[in-house]
Amino acid sequence: MGTVYALLGAAVAVFLAGAGSAYGVGVAGQAAAGVVSEQPEQFAKVLILELLPGTQGIYGLLVGFITLSKVGLLGGGTVEVSVTTGLLILAACLPIGIVGLISGKEQGKTAAASIGIVAKRPEQFGKAMLFPAMVETYAILALLISILSVSSI
Amino acid sequence: MAVCRVQRMVLCGLKQDRKKILDILQQMNCFEPAKLMENTVFPKESQERTLSQLEQMKRDAKDSLVILNQHNQEDSGLKAGLCGKITFSPKERKELQANREKLLFVTREIIERQREYEKKQEQLEAIKDKLEAITPWLALSVPMREAKTRYTKVVLGSLPEQWSVERLYEVLQQEDRILCEPVIISQDKQKTYIAFVLFREQEEALKKRFKPLGMLPPAIDCLDYPLKAKEKWEKEYKVIKIRRKELRAEFESYEKYRKALEWFYDDCAARIEKYHLVQELSQSEQTFFLQGYILKNQIEQLRQQLAPYDVVMELNDIKPQEEAPVVLTNNSFSSSFKGVVEAFGLPGYHSLDPTTIMSFFYVFLFGLMLSDAAYGALIVIACGWLLLKYKKMQSSLKQSIQLFFWCGWSTLIWGMLFGGYYGDLITVVSRTFFGTEVEIPALWFVPLNNPMKLLMYSMLFGVIHLFTGLFLKGYELIRKGEIKAAILDVGLWFILLSGLLVLLLPSEIFSSIAGTHFEFPEWLNQLGLYGSIASAAGIFLFAGRHSKNWGVRLALGAYDLYNITGWLSDVLSYSRLLALGLATGVIAQVVNQMGSMLGNSIWGVLLFIIVFIIGHSLNLAINLLGAYVHTNRLQYVEFFGKFYEGGGKVFQPFGYHTKYVHAAGDNGE
Incomplete structure (x- = not known):
């Protein structure tokens, strides 16, 4: 039973954060496609901006992976996990899952707006890149707590 | 490591040396013209006409390069970026300068060819459409328009769905019978193409009856027999296609001018920059005034270059509260950042x-x-x-x-x-x-x-x-x-x-x-x-x-x-x-x-x-x-x-801002 909870935790981390990223990259991608149709030479810049909200999914994967190796599902021999430990792991996975979902989504919107900057003033790319990166800070903080909790359980 | 020092410079020279002095400044790339003080005494000289001519030439050069790219699939932007700009030797440069007229002519020619090419392209499309529209009517053995005798007439039309002759007769023989012989010319999945042979006075009645059923007149109209029309159009098509091919070959032959045209574009841009500056100069009858910022470390060299001419230079340091344009110098490691x-x-x-x-x-x-x-x-x-x-x-x-x-x-x-x-x-x-x-x-x-x-x-x-x-x-x-x-x-x-x-x-x-x-x-x-x-x-x-x-x-x-x-x-x-x-x-x-x-x-x-x-x-x-x-x-x-606050103004020197070609004396840095 403990293993089930732990696995549920890994799943929550991966799928919530992944869903957030998918949504964010999607929104930004629509904006990027619009810009490229008019200004194909901005492709590289808008691609970078589009990919920015993609990191939440990676953070989710990261926590999911650490969780899996923690309960021994990857190395072969499964470790016996008590219900308490399992629930602890589940709780530890929640920050990156939930914050990943929301920040991924919001970062996508910000990235779309930044793509708008690049469309009008390509030389301001450096500044445009900053706005989505601000949103990501909170995903990183959540990731930090998730990693620290999982690895110290 | 630092912000380069600049100084304010006011330069006064004789009008007869103006061109040469400006050329030196443009070559040295170390001077940014700026309005340092108001001047109401000396008038400015308008260069609108020269400028608009040059702008037009630059546009033409650009257009013709775009056209060449379009036809000859030249290298992409990234590759061009990696290979960098072209370098010409001084001798080649002289030759190009002597040939400006010719290059202008070439750009015009290319643009003209492109216009013709686009027109041919449109014509081909139009003929293609016509050929497509006439295909269902090919089996018609009378001319499409004006096929009539004294009392009878052929009316052409297409109906949605597939129709048989019997079904057509059914519709024709409803009350108020229309005396008519329908001939099905061809059929495809969505449409049936029909020729009705009937008395002239019943034409309106026929149209009225079939209109609610979705009858449309043919999409194409021609005086001739469909088969003959098709032959004629196909012949036209071939002729135009041959011409198009010739044009394409011509575009390919223009490829040899590419580098020269690129030079021409940059040359026009540089001359435009120069005339913009000339327009801003205050000029009296015999002299001109130039004002702006100059890089401090270049001043000595400028003095040497200007030694043969009668000029007066006045240099001033930047005051502590004054903003001035900024250019950064760094060692080779840090300058990458x-x-x-x-x-x-x-x-x-x-x-x-x-x-x-x-x-x-x-x-x-x-x-x-x-x-x-x-x-x-x-x-x-x-x-x-x-x-x-x-x-x-x-x-x-x-x-x-x-x-x-x-x-x-x-x-x-x-x-x-x-x-x-x-x-x-x-x-x-x-x-x-x-x-x-x-x-x-x-x-x-x-x-x-x-x-x-x-x-x-x-x-x-x-x-x-x-x-x-x-x-x-x-x-x-x-x-x-x-x-x-x-x-x-x-x-x-x-x-x-x-x-x-x-x-x-x-x-x-x-x-x-x-x-x-x-x-x-x-x-x-x-x-x-x-x-x-x-x-x-x-x-x-x-x-x-x-x-x-x-x-x-x-x-x-x-x-x-x-x-x-x-x-x-x-x-x-x-x-x-x-x-x-x-x-x-x-x-x-x-x-x-x-x-x-x-x-x-x-x-x-x-x-x-x-x-x-x-x-x-x-x-x-x-x-x-x-x-x-x-x-x-x-x-x-x-x-x-x-x-850090930022907010500095970029130093934009008067110089050769080229896109394709290295400016003379510029080694690529």
Whole structure:
């Protein structure tokens, strides 16, 4: 039973954060496609901006992976996990899952707006890149707590 | 390392030397014209006509180059960027200058050809449409229009769906019978094409009856028999196609003018720049005045060049409050990072150039975030190869490749410190395929086994980075002579923060997080405590000192103290060093694990190779992007936020701003 909870935790981390990223990259991608149709030479810049909200999914994967190796599902021999430990792991996975979902989504919107900057003033790319990166800070903080909790359980 | 010194220059020369003097200035690329003082005495000379002619020529050159690209599929932008600009020898240049007329003629010709080509293209489309429309009627054995006798007539029309002759008769023989013979010419899935032979006076009745059923007249109209019309159009089609082919060949033959046209474009741009300047000059009957900023280190050379002419030069230093255009000089390592500073905004003329200090932190932090020796080596090799192979590439592209080259080295070193070589590739490969487990030990420690340790170090690096920023602010204030501000705004904060650090390190909370315990001597603890209390009081009292009202002043002071939370979040922000560093390693491990799933067999090796290539390229790409973005962020928000304001005006010298061709005497830098 403990293993089930732990696995549920890994799943929550991966799928919530992944869903957030998918949504964010999607929104930004629509904006990027619009810009490229008019200004194909901005492709590289808008691609970078589009990919920015993609990191939440990676953070989710990261926590999911650490969780899996923690309960021994990857190395072969499964470790016996008590219900308490399992629930602890589940709780530890929640920050990156939930914050990943929301920040991924919001970062996508910000990235779309930044793509708008690049469309009008390509030389301001450096500044445009900053706005989505601000949103990501909170995903990183959540990731930090998730990693620290999982690895110290 | 620094902002280049510039001086204000006013130059007065004889009008007869104007062209030569301007040519020298344009060649030297060291002078930015600016309006330094108002002048109402001397009139300006309008150059509108010359300028509009030149603009037109430039447009034509550009258009003809675009046309050539379109027809001859010339190299893409990236390749052009790598190969850099073309160089002409002085002799070739002279020849080109003598041939301006001819080149202008060539551009006109190309544009004309293109117009004809587009027209032919349209005609071909039109004929194609006509041929398509006539296909269903080919079996019609009368001319399409005007097929009639004295009493009878042929009416053509198409009906939706498939109709049989019987069904047509049914409709015709409803009440008010129409005497008519329908002939089905052809049929496809959606439509039936019919010719009705009937008395002239019943034409209206027929149309009325079939209209509700969806009858439409033919999409095409011609006087002739359909077959004959088709033959005629096909012949036209062939003729036009041949002409189109000839045109294409002509475009290909124009290809030999490409370089000359590129030169022509740049030449027009340079002349436009010159005439814009001429238009701004104040001129009397015999003389002209030129005013603007000049790079200080070029003044001597300019004097020498101008020695043969009668000119008067007046030079002035920039005053302390005056803003002037900014250009940065740096050593070859740091200048690769100029783009990063420029993207944020140049420093003001009197401020510090942060490029050098930032460049070291940049490389350090970037490597820490990517931290995989193999990835680092890949980046170094790829960038190094590009730099060697394409020596003449565009300078902005060269800058960013150099930036990644240096960051690659740092990544390599950090990767060795943390023991990451494609994640844990060597361990996995040796275990899966060779049965023994080989491990390359980390030179320092493995972050995944001890994330807390790396977190602590990340924050330590953060504190160092931020304190450097604070110091720079203090340095700049002292340099400007504002000692009081330096002590009150920077010194107090430094004491406060160091004091708080001293208090925090031995505390229970910290030792439980970090797992190590700090023990400071009692006097240091006391010093930390009283130091931070005193400096906090100082900030409370003095941060709002510009306000006369004591209530407002204290409120501002309290607000400034609240910045402690800002510092806390700034330091926490460096935890991204850990997060991104771990991300690279963990994803690389996932990739390796996935690759080794099939175990030790031929299929296993194959799968491993495929997964290895795809997985690691993706991982590298994503984390490279992440490291780039977040290093920039740490520089812009956390580091620059402490001291840097930007807002400088870019030095835009009067010179040859070419797109394709190296200006004379320009060696590519």
